[in-house]
Amino acid sequence: MIRTSLLAGAALLAAACAPQPAASPTPVEAPAQSADASACTQRGGTMQRVGRLQSWQCVVTYADAGKRCNDGDQCQGDCWLEDGVQPKPGQAATGVCQPTSNRFGCHTTVKDGKADVGLCID
Numbered sequence: 001m002i003r004t005s006l007l008a009g010a011a012l013l014a015a016a017c018a019p020q021p022a023a024s025p026t027p028v029e030a031p032a033q034s035a036d037a038s039a040c041t042q043r044g045g046t047m048q049r050v051g052r053l054q055s056w057q058c059v060v061t062y063a064d065a066g067k068r069c070n071d072g073d074q075c076q077g078d079c080w081l082e083d084g085v086q087p088k089p090g091q092a093a094t095g096v097c098q099p100t101s102n103r104f105g106c107h108t109t110v111k112d113g114k115a116d117v118g119l120c121i122d
Contacts, residue, residue, distance in 0.1 A: 036056075036058070039058070040058035040060075043058065043060055044060055044061070045058040045059055045060035045061075045101070046058070046059055047059075048102070050102050050104050051104045051121075051122060052122040057102070058101070059100050059101055059102045060100060060101045061099065061100050062075070062076040062077050062097060062098065062099060062100060062101070063076065064076050064097045065096075065097055065098070065099035065100070066096050066097060066099065067096060067097045068094055068095075068096060069094070069095050069096060069097050069110065070094060070095070070110060070112070070113040071110065071111055071112055071113065072109065072110075072111065074097070075097035075098065076097065077097060077098035077100075077101060078097075078098050078107070078109050079095040079096070079097060079098075079109060079110040079111070080095050080096060080097075080098050080107045080108065080109055080110070081093060081095045081107070081108040081109075081110060081115060082095065082096055086108070086115075086118075087115045088115065089114075089115055089116060089117045090114055090115065091114060091115050092113055092114060092115075093110050093113065093114060093115040094110065094113070095109070095110035103121055104121050104122060105120070105121065105122075106118060106119070106120040106121075107119060107120075
């Protein structure tokens with residue numbers, strides 16, 4: 001009886017580890033709230049899945065994206081350090097205006113010509 005139970009348990013474990021057929025990919029479609037998508041389009045944005053939860057948000061590309069800056073007041077969005085540049089918080093720094101309204105990811109802002117503390121938003 002114990003032997004039969006052990007064999008049955010081993011068979012169940014083996015079946016659980018067997019590869020499963022891949023689910024057919026579903027097309028990524030804009031959210032059903034057409035009013036949100038319409039308002040987003042009117043603002044010049046596109047509905048995109050963002051963040052760890054892949055929630056739908058309107059992402060707008062800023063006209064001043066990539067422009068040199070010393071503070072977010074000079075940008076439509078924030079003034080961010082360029083990738084790979086990492087002065088210590090409080091040190092003099094020059095950044096670039098963020099490219100889009102998508103705030104997800106890791107970024108260090110520049111305020112009053114100084115690097116701020118980095119922040120990751122997921």
